[in-house]
Amino acid sequence: MVKFRLGTRGSPLALVQAELVRAALAAAHGWHSDAIALVPIRTTGDRVQDRPLAEIGGKALWTKELDRALLANEVDGCVHSMKDVETIRPAPIVIAAMLPRADVRDRLIGADALDALPEGATVGTSSPRRRAQLLSLRPDLRIVPLRGNVDTRLARLAAGEVDATLLAAAGLDRLGRDAGFAIPTATMLPAPSQGAVGVEVRADDTVAQAAVAAIGDAATFACVMAERGLLAHLGADCHSPVAALASLAGETLSLRACLFAEDGSETVASEAEAALDEPVGAALAADLLARAPDAIRRLFNP
Template structure:
C-alpha cells in the first residue's frame, strides 16, 4: 500500500473521535502500525456557517461536499462521516465501503428529565426539523429556537441561558465520554433520525484496494439497517426540510423498519412499520404505505 493511508474527516472533537475509531479499526484489522493511517482534517461549509439552519443554506451537502472534493481529487483515500449527515443520493464515483458498529440510536434531552417535565412554554434549542416537529407534536406549547454547532457549542449555548433545553444524539455524547449528560428518550417516544448512531467510511468507487481495506471493518448488521433506513429516505424523496424518523432492526433473516413522517409544526403525522428479508424492498413498501396515508400537511414535504 501507499503509506500513509489518508483518512479525511471534519475537525470537530466528535468527528476526530470517530476518525480515530476508524483508524484504530483499520490498524487492528490489517496489523498496520498506527502511523500507517493519517488523519486529514477538512473544514466543511457546515462547520463554518453556524447562524442558519442547514435546510436554508444547502442541506446535508454542507457536511460532505468538501470531503467529496478531496476524495475525488485523490487528496485522501477515504472519508469518515456520521451517516445521518450524508445525503441520500451520493455521487456515482463515491461508494460507502463500511460502517462501524452502531452506537446508541436515541436522542438525549439536556435540561429536563423528560419532555413532559419541561416547563410550560419552555424554549428548546435544535436545528433538526425532525426533532422540532416531534417536540411540537408531544408538546405544542414549546418554543423551538435554532441551535447549531458542535456538542460543546450547543451545551455552552444552553449553559448561557439561550434555551431551557436541547437535544443531542446519545451516540455522540457517549463517544465523547459524556455518557452521564442528559436523559435518553425512549425510541417509542421519539424515533431517531435515519442512520443516527452510525459512522460510515466512503472511498472512490474505482479504488478497489481502498474499498477492500475499508470493507474489512464493516459491521454487516449496522450496514443492513442503515442502508434500509437510507432506502426509505430515497423512496420518500425526502430532503433536508422533511421531518422524518426511522429505525430498522434485524431478527434472524427478517428486517423490520419503523418510521414516522411529520408536518413541520407537529400538527399532523403518520407512522407505520413493515418487515421482510430485503431491506430495500421493505423500505419501498413502507414509503408507499406512509405516503398513501399521510395527511396533506405531511405529504407536501415529501416526493421531491
C-alpha cells in the first residue's frame, strides 16, 4: 500500500535525490520502500536545453509542473535541489524539511586547477554566478553557454566543444562520479542553497508535513533558509550573480556573500553573524547593496 507519493524531476540526478528522500522516509517511519512511490514529472527546464534559464523563465522552469502536481493532490510531496527553487514560493506550499547538506563546492572538470587552464580557454556554463566568478578570477577566459544534465555536459566536454566546465560537487558525488577538481570556497563561494535537497508539501497537509519533518536536518535548514533570506532581501533573480554560504556554530549563524558584475569586473563581498532566530540575510543584503557599484546594484531589485 502506497503511504506517500513523492514528485520528482526525471533526470538521473533528480531520481537519485528522490531515492535518498525515499530511503530516509522509510527509515524514519519503518515503512517498506515500496510504500513510497516516486512520481517522475517532466519539467520545462528538462525539455528546453538550448538556452540559459534566465532567458526562458528562470528557476520556475524546474518547479512549476511539480507545484501543479502537488496542489492538484497528485503527489504528497516534491523533492527539489534547493538551489533550483525560487526564493518566493506559492503560499499554499511549504518547505517541510531538508536532508543533511552535501559538499557545497563547485568542481572544475577539464583541468586540475583554475590556474591550470590555458590562456583564453573556453569554459562552458550557463550560470551567471559561475560566469562572473570565473571572469573575476580569470578575465582571459572565454565563457560559453552549456546546459543539460551532468552526463550531457560531460559528453559535450569530452567531444571538445569546451575546454572545461563547472559542476556541483554534490551532484557528482550523488551520481558516484569521482571527477574534477574541487574549488575551495575561499576561492569560489557556491550558489545559495547548493548541495541541499529539500522536500515541499502542501501547507494544509499536516500529515505530510509531520512525515517529512521527521527526516529534516535542522542545521542544513537554518543555513539554507538564511541564504534564501539573503536572496529575498537582495531582490535577486536568475540574472543576478550572487554567491553565498552560511554556517552554524551552536546558536550563532554566520553568512558570507559576494555579488558580482555580470562580466566579473567588479565585486563586493561581506559577512555577518547573528543569533539563529535573527534575520541575518537582511542586514547582510543591506550592507552589500550600500557598498555595491552601479554595475552590480542594477542587477538586484530589493
